[in-house]
Structure formats: C-alpha cells, structure tokens
Amino acid sequence: xxxxxxxxxxxxxxxxxxxxxxxxxxxxxxxxxxxxxxxxxxxxxxxxxxxxxxxxxxxxxxxxxxxxxxxxxxxxxxxxxxxxxxxxxxxxxxxxxxxxxxxxxxxxxxxxxxxxxxxxxxxxxxxxxxxxxxxxxxxxxxxxxxxxxxxxxxxxxxxxxxxxxxxxxxxxxxxxxxxxxxxxxxxxxxxxxxxxxxxxxxxxxxxxxxxxxxxxxxxxxxxxxxxxxxxxxxxxxxxxxxxxxxxxxxxxxxxxxxxxxxxxxxxxxxxxxxxxxxxxxxxxxxxxxxxxxxxxxxxxxxxxxxxxxxxxxxxxxx
Numbered sequence: 449x450x451x452x453x454x455x456x457x458x459x460x461x462x463x464x465x466x467x468x469x470x471x472x473x474x475x476x477x478x479x480x481x482x483x484x485x486x487x488x489x490x491x492x493x494x495x496x497x498x499x500x501x502x503x504x505x506x507x508x509x510x511x512x513x514x515x516x517x518x519x520x521x522x523x524x525x526x527x528x529x530x531x532x533x534x535x536x537x538x539x540x541x542x543x544x545x546x547x548x549x550x551x552x553x554x555x556x557x558x559x560x561x562x563x564x565x566x567x568x569x570x571x572x573x574x575x576x577x578x579x580x581x582x583x584x585x586x587x588x589x590x591x592x593x594x595x596x597x598x599x600x601x602x603x604x605x606x607x608x609x610x611x612x613x614x615x616x617x618x619x620x621x622x623x624x625x626x627x628x629x630x631x632x633x634x635x636x637x638x639x640x641x642x643x644x645x646x647x648x649x650x651x652x653x654x655x656x657x658x659x660x661x662x663x664x665x666x667x668x669x670x671x672x673x674x675x676x677x678x679x680x681x682x683x684x685x686x687x688x689x690x691x692x693x694x695x696x697x698x699x700x701x702x703x704x705x706x707x708x709x710x711x712x713x714x715x716x717x718x719x720x721x722x723x724x725x726x727x728x729x730x731x732x733x734x735x736x737x738x739x740x741x742x743x744x745x746x747x748x749x750x751x752x753x754x755x756x757x758x759x760x761x762x763x764x765x766x
Contacts, residue, residue: 453499456482460499461508465529470513470521594656597632599663600641604629607674609646609666615658620765622660627652628670631677642683644672651683692728697747700725704743734759 459480463471477483477492486492500522504510509528513521596612603610610629613622628644638655645652675683699722700708709715714726724747727733734755737744746753 452482456480456495457499457502460496461503461524464503464508464510464522464524465526467523470511470515470523472519472521476522594639594659596641596656596659596663597639599665600629600656601632603663603665604631604641607670609668609670610663611666612659612663613661614654615660620762622658625652625654626666627654628672628674630674632656644670646671653683692730694729694749695726696729696733696749696752697724697726698737699723699745699747700740701743705740708737708740708744738763 459482460476463476463479471479473493473496476496477486483492483496486495500510503524507529508524510522510524511528513523515521600610602608608629609626611624611626614625615622626646627641628646629641630643631641633640633642638657641654641656643652643654644650695713698708699718702718702721702723708725708727712725712727716724718724722745729749729752734752737746737752737756738759744756746756
C-alpha cells in the first residue's frame with residue numbers, strides 16, 4: 449500500500465510539473481493508472497484531494513487555475529518549486545535547525561520540518577546538533593495553546609482585518625473587537641496581538657488567552673498605517689507591563705508567586721507567613737497580580753490597589 453501510494457504521488461507530481469498549462473481532474477485521471485482503476489468518481493475525487501494535500505504538505509507548490517470555460521485545473525510551475533543556490537555554512541544551518549525546534553508544539557511544526565528537508569535536499573550542510581546528541585538537554589520552546597494564534601498569524605501576514613470577541617479582565621462578558629492586526633508577540637509566556645482597534649480608533653494590544661470563540665476575517669484594506677516592527681514590539685511590552693515607571697509594594701504569601709519574586713527589587717521576609725516585596729510598576733501590572741488571586745495583597749500605590757480590587761470584583765461577578 450505504501451509503495452502504491454508513493455508511486456501515485458510521484459506520477460501526480462510529474463504530471464503537474466511537466467505541463468505548461470493547468471490540467472483538469474478529468475485529464476489527470478486519464479493520465480495516471482491508479483486513478484483510472486478507482487471505483488467510481490467519488491473514490492477518485494477523495495483519492496485525488498488527499499494526494500494533492502499530501503504533495504502540498506511535502507512542499508510542492510500547486511496552483512489552482514480556472515480557464516475561460518470555468519473548469520478548474522492544476523499545475524506546479526517549475527520556477528515556483530525551484531530553490532536558489534544555498535550558501536549556508538554549518539553554523540547557519542545549526543541556527544535554522546534550532547529555530548525549527550522552537551515550533552514543535554505549534555501547527556507550524558510541519559512547515560518548519562518541511563522547509564528544513566527542502567533546504568537539506570538543496571545542499572544545506574548537516575550540522576552536528578548538541579540537542580540531538582543530548583536528548584535530556586533543555587530545548588527552546590514557544591508555547592502556542594490558543595486557538596486564535598493561527599488565524600491571527602495568517603491575518604497579520606496577509607494584512608486582513610479581523611473580528612473576534614474579547615474578554616477584558618475587568619468586564620463581565622466579552623465584547624466584539626474589529627481589529628487590523630499588525631504582529632504577534634510572546635511575552636512572559638503569553639501571546640499578545642498588537643493592532644489597530646477600529647472601534648476605538650487607536651492602537652491596542654490583546655492577550656490571546658482572552659479571545660473567545662472564532663476569529664473571523666473581513667474583506668477590505670487596512671485603514672491605519674502599520675508601524676515598523678520595533679515600534680510594535682515596544683507597544684506590546686508597554687501594554688503588557690514591561691515598561692515600569694514606578695515601584696509597587698505588595699504582600700505575597702510565603703512559598704507562592706515565584707514569577708513576582710524574580711522581578712522584585714527588594715524582598716522582606718515576614719514571620720506571619722507573608723513576605724513584603726517591592727516590584728517595578730508599569731502598565732498591566734494590575735492584570736498580572738490578579739492571576740495570583742488570594743496570595744497577593746497590594747499595599748501601595750492606591751491606584752494599583754484599586755485596579756486589582758476592581759478586576760477581582762469583575763471576576764467574582766462572572
């Protein structure tokens with residue numbers, strides 16, 4: 449069975465690569481013996497669609513073309529499936545291999561693996577990878593658990609406006625947001641989307657874990673200019689709390705809140721089961737403190753304490 453499928457895929461690839469015009473399903477069926485032997489049109493259609501998807505997964509660029517009569521045809525142009533000369537040295541090859549490992553938890557794993565296979569087939573040197581030699585070693589990972597990640601990543605790439613329901617930490621229920629997505633950033637283990645909020649007419653950042661439901665694409669072009677990547681990254685860091693302008697003092701239950709302890713500039717151990725910490729205070733700190741629930745008490749400043757209390761009350765209301 450495996451040999452028969454491999455032969456069928458090879459024949460289909462040769463047909464698509466060897467034609468100067470798009471071939472219809474009917475023409476492809478008449479050119480490949482395995483398709484001629486299919487028991488009926490439905491069986492052939494299922495087989496053809498699976499084979500086409502498998503070839504695309506392997507990296508073959510297959511175009512879908514509609515002729516003047518409205519008939520759909522397929523072809524794989526040689527110039528679209530040919531790589532330029534590869535001039536990577538061993539260190540650059542190792543860096544690419546390490547980058548591909550980062551995406552093994554995401555749906556990008558297949559694309560990353562396929563890209564490496566094509567580069568190696570084109571002559572990229574095989575680098576000795578310390579990560580392969582030491583299976584127990586720590587490896588880089590970018591966690592991607594949110595269902596909104598992939599559609600938003602594609603929308604950022606294609607410059608497509610989107611609509612999604614967003615649950616603010618101080619709101620009782622989610623609200624629809626119409627956004628022109630710019631880029632995705634991973635910060636402190638969470639993914640954020642930076643973009644232009646059309647309803648508010650301003651730049652905004654959204655945490656992906658607070659997006660509920662499906663991300664829907666919308667037609668039309670962006671209405672606001674897209675800033676350069678550095679500006680967007682700084683915006684994400686600022687909205688997520690990276691840019692600290694003041695200090696806050698909190699009480700933290702002993703043995704809890706290690707991420708907060710790692711950021712503390714001063715720590716005083718208490719004898720009552722609570723420690724007192726001084727941590728940098730920037731935009732978004734109130735939302736972060738809420739995640740630690742009853743293990744954190746804000747002492748000062750007053751506006752931070754009020755913000756945390758407001759968010760906790762919103763969570764309690766559901």
